[in-house]
Amino acid sequence: MTQSHDPRIVAAPRNPWIVLICAAMLVTIAMGIRQSFGLFLRPIEQDIGLGREAFGLAVAVQNLILGLAQPFVGAMADKHGAGRVAAAGGALYALGLALASMISGAVGLNLTLGLLVGFAMTGVTFVVAIGAAIRAVPPQKRGLAAGIVTAGGSVGQFLLVPVAQGLIGAFGWRETFLIYAGLAGVMVLLAIGVAGRPAQPVTGHAGAQSFGEALREAAGHSGFWLLNAGFFVCGFHVAFIGTHLPAFLADKGLDPAIGARALALVGLFNILGSYVFGMSADRWRKKHVLSGIYLARGVVMALFLAFPITALSATLFACALGFLWLGTVPLTSGLVGQIFGVRYVSTLFGIVFLSHQLGSFFGAWGAGYAYSVTGSYDFAWQVSIVIAVLAALLHWPIKDAPLPRLQAAE
Template sequence: MKKPWVVIACGAMIVTLGMGVRQSFGLFLPQMSVALDMGRESFGLAIAISNLLFGLAQPFVGAMADKHGAGRIVAAGAILYAAGLGGAAMVGDAIGIHLTFGIMVGIALSATTFVVILGAVGRVVPAERRGLAFGIVTAGGSLGQFLVVPGAQLLLGEFGYRLALIALAGMVAIIAVLAIGVAGRPVSAEVQQRQSLGEALSEAARHRGYWLLNAGFFVCGFHVAFIATHFPAYLDDRGLGLAIGASALALIGLFNIFGSYAFGLSADRWRKKYVLSGIYAGRAMVIALFLALPLSPVSALVFASAMGFLWLGTVPLTSGLVGQMFGIRYLSTLYGIVFLSHQVGSFFGAWAAGLVYDRSGSYDLAWAASILLAVAAAVIHLPIRDTPAARLQAA
C-alpha cells in the first residue's frame, strides 16, 4: 500500500492539471467562434456535451477504478484527453469541435479528475482525516485554474488557439506519469467491503438523502459550467475585455484553494449537510449582489473572488457525505452517480446559457436561474439523513 501523502500529492497534481486545463475552455469561445464560424450556442453545446459525457461515463469509470485501481484508469484518460485537445486544434468546423472538445475530452475528464482520485485517496486516509484530504485534492483543481488559465490566455494571445491547444495537450500528457502515484487498489479493512456492487447500488437507491445530494449537485454543476464557460464572454460583451475575464477565472481558482481547504476542514468538524446548505445560500447572495451593483472591473473581480471561495467546496462535503452514509468500498461508483447529476447540471449551464444569449442577446435569464437554483439547493440539503447506513451501524 502506498503512503497516504504520496497518493494525496499525486492525486492533487492530477486534478490540478486536469481541471486547470478544463477551466480554461471558456477563454477559447470568442476566438474559436469567429475562426470556425459558429455561434456561442454551438460552442456551448460542445462544452455541454463534454460536461454531460463527463458525468455519464463517471459511474462506469468509477466502478472500473473500484475494481481495478485508479492508476490504469487515470493513465488511459490522460492519453484520451491529450488526443482530444490535439484534435480540437486541427478540426475546421463545429462538428469536429463536438467530437473532440465534446466527446473525447468529456470521457477523458471522467478518468482524470475528482471521482477516481477521491476514491483512491479515501481508501488510504483514516475516516477522521478524510474531509481534509478531500479538500486538499479539491484545492488542486483550483490551483490548476489559477495557474493554467492565465497561461492559456497568454498562449491564446501570442500564438492563437491551435497552438495553445497543442501546448495544453502536452501539459495533460504529464498526468499519465503521475498516475503511477495513485496506482494499485489498497485493501480496505472495513466490513462494508463484503457488500456487492449491486447491493451497494440498491442501498443507495433506497436512501432519500442520496437523491437529495444528487439534486443539490445538479445546481453546483449548473453554476460552475455557466460561469466558467460564459463569464469571460459576458464581461467582454459589457466592455471590460477578455483579459478581465481571464483574471476573473484565475481569481476563482485562487480563492477556491482557500475555500476547498476550509470546507474540507469543516467536513471533519461540522455536519456536512448544513455547511452545504450555507454554501448554496452564499452563492445566491453573491450572484444577486453582483447583478444589483454597477458592473466594473473591481466588481467583476470581487464577484469572482467570492464565488471562488464557494466554488468547489461542495466536492469534499458531498463526496464525504456519500462515504459517511455508505462507506468507502464503492465510493467511486456511488459518488460517480452523484457527479453525473452535477454534469447534467453542467450541460444545461453551458448549453442553455448560450442558447438564451443567442435568442435574446443577454444572459439575464441564466443569471436569474442561477439564483433560484441556489436557493432551492440551500433548502433541499437540510432534511438529509446523514447518519451511516444501518448496515454500517450494525457492523
Template sequence: MSIFRFPLLVWMGIAVLIISLGIRQSFGIFLSPMVESFGTGREFFSLAIAVQNLLFGLFQPLVGMAADRYGASRVMALGAIAYGSGLLMTALTTEPNWLFVSLGALVGLGLSATSYVIVLGAVARAVPPQHTAKAFGLTTAAGSFGMFAVIPGAQAMLHQFDWRFTMELFALICTLMIAFASFVKPGRQPQSNQAVPAQTLKQALREASAHRGYWFIHLGFFVCGFHVMFIATHLPAYLADKGLSAQVAAMALAYVGIFNIFGSYFWGLLGDHYDKRYVMSGLYLMRTAVIAAFVTLPVTEHTAALFGGAIGFCWLGTVPLTSGLVRQIFGARYLSTLYGLVFFTHQVGSFLGAWVGGLIFDHYGSYQPIWWTTVVMAALAAVLHLPINARPVPRLQLQPA
C-alpha cells in the same frame, strides 16, 4: 492529521488533477485561433466543447464503476491516453467535424477518468474517515491551481508558436499523468473500514437508490452545476451588457479561480469539524446572499471583483462536502461509482445552466430572470440538505468501534 502527512497517493492524485483540469480550463483561449484556422463560426467550437462536457458527465458513472472494480491507477492511465490522443488528433486534423471525436468524445472520456471522481475515490481509501473532507478540500483546490499553472503558459505558447503546436505539447504533458497514476495504488484500508461487510456493486447501487438523502444530494449538486456553468458562461456577457470591459470580466473570473483555491480547502476543513449537512446549507445560503447582492447593487468594476471573489470562495466547496457526505453515508468502497452518478447530475445542471441562461436572455432580452432563479435555487439547495440522514447506513454501523 497534517496535510503534510497525507499519503503519497494523495499528492500524486493532486498532480494528475493539476494537469487534467488545468488543460481543460485553458480551452477557451483556443477559441479564436481555432475558429480562424478552420473557418467555422464560434458556435461550432462551442458545440464541440459542449459535447465534451456532456460526455464528461455521461462517462463518469461508468468510469467510476471501472475504477471501483479494477483500481483507480489503471483507469487514470487509460484516461490519460485517451486525453492525450484526443488532443493530438485535434492538433493534426484539418477537418472541423473531427473535433467532435477528438476534442469532444476522446477528451471528454479522458477528463472523466482523470478528474475529481476517480481521484477522490482513491483518496477516500487512503485517508482515515475523520480527515476525509480536509483531504477532499485540498484535492479540489488543485483543480483551480491547475488553471493558474497551465493557462499562462498556454497563452505564451499560443503567442510564440501556434495552437496546433500547443495542443501537441499538451498531448505530450498528458504522459506525465500516466506516470503519476502509477503511484495511485490502494494501500491498506484504514482500521475503521476493516470489518465492513462485503458488498457487490449491484447491492451498493440498490442501497443508495433506496436512501432518500442520496437523492437530496443529487438535487443539491444539480443546483451547483447550474450555478457554476451559468456564471462561467454568461457572466462576461452580463458585465458587457452593463458597460464594463472585457478586462473587467476576465479579472472577475480570475478572482473566482483564486478564491476557489482557498474556499475549497476551507469548506472541506469545516466538513471535518462540523456536520457536513449544516456546512453545505451554510455554503448555499452564502451563495444566495452573494448572488442576490450582486444583482441588486449597481454593477461596477468593484462589485464585479467582489462578486468574483465571494462566489469563488463558495464555488467548488460543494465538491469535498458532497463527496464527503457520500463517503460518510455509504463508505469508501464504491465512492467512485456513487459519487460518479451524483457528478453526472451536476453535469446535467451545468448543461442546463449554460443553455437556459441563453434561452432566457433571448426571450426576455435580460439576464435578470435567470439571476433571480439562481437565487431561489440556492435557497432551496440550502434547505434540501437539512433533512438528509447523514448517519452511516446500517451495514456500516455493524462494524466494531
C-alpha cells in the same frame, strides 16, 4: 458531528502523502486546462465563425459525457484501481486536445473538445482522484483529503487560465490546444502515484456488501437523491460561469484580460475555500455547510448583478464566488462516504457526479441558447439564483447518519 466509519476496509499499503500529492496534481492539470476553455470561445467564434450556442453545446456535450460515463469509470476504479484509469484518461485527454487544434467546424469541436475530452476527464478528475485519496487516509482525515484534492483543481485554474490567455494571444488558439495536449500527457506519469487496487472488505464479515447491494442501498436512501439534486445545481453554476463569464464581461465592455483574471481569481480563492470546507467536513455536519454554500452563492450572484459591472465588481465577484466554487465537492463526496462507507465510494459518488454533469450540460448549453434567443445572459443569471436557494433547502433534511450496517460493524 457524525464521522464516517467503515472498519471493514483494510488500509492500502501506500504512502498517503504520495497518493494525495499525485491525486491533487492530476486534478490540477485536468481542471486547470478544463477551466480555461471559456477563453477559447471568442477566438474560435472570430476565426471559424462558430456561435456561442455551438461552442456552449460542445462544452455541454463534454460535461454530459463526463457525467454519463463517470459511474462506470468509478466502478472500474473501485475494481481495478485508480492508476490504470487515470493513465488512460490522461492519454485520451492529450489526444482530444491535439485533435481539437485541427477542427474547422461544430462537428469537429463536438467530437474532440466534447466527446473525447469529456470521456477522458472521467479518469483524471474528482471521482477517481478523491476516491483514491480518501481510501489512503484514516476516516477522521477523509474530509481534509478530499479538500486537498479539490484544491488541486483550483490551483490549476489559478495557474493555467492566465497561461492559456497569454498563449492564445501570443500563438493562437490552435497552438494553445497543442501545448496543453503535451501538458495533459504528464497525467499518465502521475497516475503511477495513485496506482494499486482498492483494499477489499474482510471476508466473512457480516457487514460485507456486494456491488449490486451497494447500488440498491443507495437507491433506497432519500438523502442520496437529495445529494443528486443539489449537485445538479452545483454543475449548472460551475459550467455557466466557467464557460460564459469571460464573454459576459466582454459584452459589458471590459477587456478580455479581465475575464481571464476573473477565472484565475475564482481558482485562487477556491484553494482557500476547498481547504476550509474540506476541514469543515471533518468538524461540522456536512449537509448544513452545503446549505450555507448554496445560499451564499445565490446572494453573491444577486449582489453582483445589482451593481454596475466594472473591473472592480468582476474582481470582487470572482473572489467571493471562488471561495464557494468547489467547496461542495469534499462535502458531497464526504457525505456519500459517511452514509454508505468507502468501499464503493467512487461508484456512488460517480452517480452523484452524473447529476452534477447533467447540470453542467444545461449551464453551458442552456446559457448559450438563452443568449442566442434573448441577446443577453439575464435569464441564465436569474435561473442560477433561484436554483441556488432551492439547493440550500434540499440539503437540510438529508439523513446523514451512517447506515446501520456500518454502525453494527464498529
